[in-house]
Amino acid sequence: MLEFTSEAESTDETSESEEDTIEASGDEDEDAEEADDIDYSQLSKSELVTALEKEIEDLSVPSVGTARFRKADAVVKEIRPVLDQLKRTEWNSAKEKYVTDTGSEDGFEYKHDETTRRIEELTKEIRSKRKDFFQKLEKNKDQNFNQKTELLQRLRELVDTDESHETGAADIKSSWEEFKKIQEEWKQAGNVSSPHNGTLWATYNALIDRYFSNRNIYFELKELDRKRNSELKIELCEKIENLVKTLENRPMSREVLNEGNQIFEEYKHVGPAPRDEQEVLWQRFKKSLDALYDARRAQYDDQKKTMVEVYEQKSKIYEAIVPYTTFSSGSINEWNTKSKEIIAYQEAWVATKGPMPRDEGKQLSKKFWAALKTFFSNKGEFFKQLEAKREHNLKAKTALCEEVERIVESGEDTPANTQRVIELQKQWKGIGQVPEKFKNSIYTRFKQSCDAYFDQKRSKNKEQDKDFDDNLAQKKKLCERIEKAAADPKDSTLSHLNDFKEEWAKIGFVPRKDMQSIQKRYIAAINDYVGAIGKLSSKEKEQVVLESEVEMVKEGDSSRNLYRKESDIRRKVTQLENDIALWQNNIEFFAKSKSADKVKAQFEEKIRKASEQLEDLKHQLTIIQEAI
Numbered sequence: 001m002l003e004f005t006s007e008a009e010s011t012d013e014t015s016e017s018e019e020d021t022i023e024a025s026g027d028e029d030e031d032a033e034e035a036d037d038i039d040y041s042q043l044s045k046s047e048l049v050t051a052l053e054k055e056i057e058d059l060s061v062p063s064v065g066t067a068r069f070r071k072a073d074a075v076v077k078e079i080r081p082v083l084d085q086l087k088r089t090e091w092n093s094a095k096e097k098y099v100t101d102t103g104s105e106d107g108f109e110y111k112h113d114e115t116t117r118r119i120e121e122l123t124k125e126i127r128s129k130r131k132d133f134f135q136k137l138e139k140n141k142d143q144n145f146n147q148k149t150e151l152l153q154r155l156r157e158l159v160d161t162d163e164s165h166e167t168g169a170a171d172i173k174s175s176w177e178e179f180k181k182i183q184e185e186w187k188q189a190g191n192v193s194s195p196h197n198g199t200l201w202a203t204y205n206a207l208i209d210r211y212f213s214n215r216n217i218y219f220e221l222k223e224l225d226r227k228r229n230s231e232l233k234i235e236l237c238e239k240i241e242n243l244v245k246t247l248e249n250r251p252m253s254r255e256v257l258n259e260g261n262q263i264f265e266e267y268k269h270v271g272p273a274p275r276d277e278q279e280v281l282w283q284r285f286k287k288s289l290d291a292l293y294d295a296r297r298a299q300y301d302d303q304k305k306t307m308v309e310v311y312e313q314k315s316k317i318y319e320a321i322v323p324y325t326t327f328s329s330g331s332i333n334e335w336n337t338k339s340k341e342i343i344a345y346q347e348a349w350v351a352t353k354g355p356m357p358r359d360e361g362k363q364l365s366k367k368f369w370a371a372l373k374t375f376f377s378n379k380g381e382f383f384k385q386l387e388a389k390r391e392h393n394l395k396a397k398t399a400l401c402e403e404v405e406r407i408v409e410s411g412e413d414t415p416a417n418t419q420r421v422i423e424l425q426k427q428w429k430g431i432g433q434v435p436e437k438f439k440n441s442i443y444t445r446f447k448q449s450c451d452a453y454f455d456q457k458r459s460k461n462k463e464q465d466k467d468f469d470d471n472l473a474q475k476k477k478l479c480e481r482i483e484k485a486a487a488d489p490k491d492s493t494l495s496h497l498n499d500f501k502e503e504w505a506k507i508g509f510v511p512r513k514d515m516q517s518i519q520k521r522y523i524a525a526i527n528d529y530v531g532a533i534g535k536l537s538s539k540e541k542e543q544v545v546l547e548s549e550v551e552m553v554k555e556g557d558s559s560r561n562l563y564r565k566e567s568d569i570r571r572k573v574t575q576l577e578n579d580i581a582l583w584q585n586n587i588e589f590f591a592k593s594k595s596a597d598k599v600k601a602q603f604e605e606k607i608r609k610a611s612e613q614l615e616d617l618k619h620q621l622t623i624i625q626e627a628i
Contacts, residue, residue, distance in 0.1 A: 040075075040082045045115040048079055052122035059129050069130050076123050083119055087112060147189045148200050155182050155207045223274075230273035233281045239263055240288040252295040260292040303355070310354040311361060317352070318368045321345050325374040332386070335379055342375055387435060394434040397442050400424050404449035413457040421453050465511065472510040472518060478503060479521045486528035497529060569621045576614045583607050 040048065055072040058064070094110045158178055186204065240263045243256065250256075267285055272278060324342050329335055349368060356364065404424055407417050434442055458465075482500050510518055583603045 038078075040079050041085075043082075045086065045119060048082070049115060049118050049122065051075065052079065052119065052126065055126055056122065056129070059126070064133075066133075069133050072126050073130055076126050079119070080123065083116070083123070087116060090116070144189050145200075148186065148204075151182055151186050151189065152200065152203055152207065155179075155204070158182070159207055159210045226272060226274045229271045230277050230281065232270045233267060233273055233285070236263055236267045236270070237281065237285045237288070240285060240292075244288050244291045247292075247295055252292075252299045257292060257296050260289060264289055304357075307355050307357050307361070310352060311356040311364065313352050314349060314356065314361075314364060314368070317345055317349050318364060318371065321368070321371050321375070325371050325378075327375065327378065329382075335382060338375075339379065342372065346372060390433055390435045393432045394438055394442060396431050397428065397434060397446065400428055400431075401442065401445045401449055404446065404453060408449055408452045408456065411456070413453070413460055417453075418457065421450060425450060468509055468511045471508045472514050474507045475504065475510060475518050475522065478507070479518070479525045482522075482525035482529050486525065486532045488532075494533060497526070497533070500526070500529070566621065569617050573614060573617050573621065576610050576617070580607055580610050580614070583610075 038051075040051070043051070052075070055075055058068060059072055061068075090112065091110055095105070095108055098108045099105055158175060161175075240260060243260055243263070247256070264285075273281055321342055324338060327338055329338075355361065404421060407421060410417070428446060433439070478500065485496065485500075504522065509515075583606055587600055587603055
C-alpha cells in the first residue's frame with residue numbers, strides 16, 4: 001500500500017533536529033515542566049485543535065520560559081504520530097472508495113479536511129515559536145554575560161569600599177541598599193553560556209561572603225564605639241555637675257550659661273551609648289543643665305527691675321525729642337543748633353546702658369530711631385531745597401559772569417559799559433550763596449572778568465593818567481612858588497596873585513586821589529599870599545580869598561552837586577543853631593553849686609565848639625552860594 005506524506009511533514013522532520021540542538025544549549029538550570037498525562041490517540045481532531053490552541057495561548061504570555069516551550073514541544077511530539085495515523089487512515093479510506101467507484105487508482109487525488117489542516121498549522125506555529133524563542137535566548141546569553149560581569153564589578157567595588165574606609169551608620173544603610181539592588185538585578189539577569197556560568201557564580205558567591213564578613217566586623221566595632229561614647233558622656237556629666245557647683249561661690253552670668261551650653265553641644269555630638277545606658281545618662285546630664293537655667297531665670301527676675309528703670313529713662317529721652325520731629329526753620333544756624341541738641345539726646349540714649357523689657361523696649365527703640373530719622377529727613381529736605389535755591393543762584397551768577405565777559409570781549413570801555421559793570425557788581429552782592437563746591441570758582445570767574453575790564457580800561461587811560469601826574473607836578477611847583485612868594489611881602493601884589501590864578505586855571509586835571517590835597521594846599525598858599533599883600537584891607541583880603549575858594553569849588557563839582565551840598569550845610573546849620581539855643585536856655589536853670597558849675601562848664605564848652613563849627617559851615621555856605 002502506498003502512503004501519502006505531505007511536504008509540511010518533511011519540513012517539520014528536517015528542522016526538528018536543528019531545534020533540538022538549540023534547545024540543548026538552553027537554560028540547563030531550569031527544570032522542564034512535565035507534559036500532562038493525556039492519551040492524545042483517544043482524542044478527536046477537534047479536541048486536538050483545542051489542545052494545540054491552548055498551548056499557543058500559554059506560549060503567548062510575556063513571562064513564558066524555557067520549560068513551557070519544552071512542554072509545548074512534548075505535546076507536539078505526542079500529537080504528531082496521532083496526526084500521521086489519522087491522515088494515513090483518511091487517505092486509505094478515500095483511495096479505497098475511489099477505486100471502488102472507478103475501478104482504477106489512476107487520477108486519484110486527496111485533500112485533507114479543514115480540521116486536519118488546522119492541526120498541521122497549529123503544530124507548525126508551535127514549532128516556529130519554539131525556534132524563535134531559543135534563537136533569541138542564545139543571542140541574549142552574551143548580553144546576560146556582560147550584565148553579570150558588570151554586576152560583579154559593582155559588587156567588588158562595594159566590598160572594597162567597605163574594607164578601605166571607615167563606615168558609619170548612614171554608609172552601612174546605603175551600602176546595604178546597594179547590595180540588595182545588585183542581588184535583585186543578578187536574579188533578574190538571564191542565563192549565560194555553560195563555560196562561563198560556573199566562573200561567574202563562583203566569583204559572585206565569594207564576593208557575597210566578603211561583604212557579610214565586613215558587616216560583622218562593623219557591628220562589632222559599633223558596639224565598642226558605643227562603650228566609648230558612654231565613657232565620654234559620663235565625663236561630660238561630671239563636667240557640667242562641677243560647673244553647677246561653682247555657682248555656690250560666684251554669681252550666675254552669661255559666661256557660665258555659655259559654658260554650660262558649650263558642654264551641651266559637646267554632649268549632643270557624642271554618638272549613642274549602649275541602649276540600656278542612653279536614657280540614664282541623658283537624665284543625669286539634663287538635671288545639671290536644668291539647674292543652670294533655673295539659676296539664670298532667678299537672676300533674670302532680679303534684672304527685671306533694672307530693665308524697667310532703663311526703659312523709663314529712655315522713655316524720657318524719647319519724649320524730649322518728639323517736638324524735634326515737627327521743627328521747621330529757614331535758618332541754617334537754627335537747623336545746626338537743633339542738630340547738636342538732638343545728637344546730645346542720641347548720645348544720652350546710647351550712654352543709657354542695660355536691657356529693657358523685650359516687647360516694650362523693641363517698640364520704644366523703634367519709635368526713638370524713627371523720630372531721629374524724621375528730624376534728619378526734614379533737615380535733609382531743607383538743605384535739599386536750599387541746594388536747589390543755591391543752584392538757581394549759581395545760574396544767576398553765571399549769567400552775570402557771561403555778561404561781563406561779553407563786555408570785556410567787546411573791548412569797549414565806554415561810560416555806559418563801566419556803569420553796567422558796576423551795576424552787575426551790585427547785583428552780584430544781592431544774589432545769595434551758591435553750592436559750596438562752586439563758591440570759589442564762580443567768584444574767581446566773576447572777579448577776574450571785572451578785573452579784566454577795569455585793567456583794560458586802565459591800560460587805555462595810561463596816557464591820560466600820565467598827563468594827570470604831570471599836571472599834579474605842575475600844581476605842586478606852583479604851590480611852592482606861591483608859598484615862597486607869600487614869605488616875601490615885597491613880592492606879594494594883587495597882579496601877581498591874578499597871574500598865579502590864571503596859571504592854576506590853565507593846568508589840567510590831576511589824579512582823583514590827589515585832588516583834595518592839592519586844592520587844600522593851593523587855598524592855604526593863596527590865603528598866605530593874600531595875607532602878605534599890605535595894600536589890601538581886611539575886607540578886600542577876605543573877598544579875594546572867597547573868590548579863590550569859589551573858583552576851586554566850581555572846578556571840583558557840578559552845579560547839581562553844589563545845590564545838594566548847600567542843602568546839607570543849611571540842615572546842619574539849623575541843627576547847630578537849635579542845639580546852641582537849647583543849651584544856652586538850660587544853663588540859666590542851673591543852681592549855684594559845685595556840681596552845677598561843673599555841668600555848666602561842660603555845656604559852655606559844647607556851645608563854644610558848636611559855635612566854631614557853625615561859623616565854618618556858614619563860611620562854606622557863603623562860598624557855595626557864590627559859586628552857584
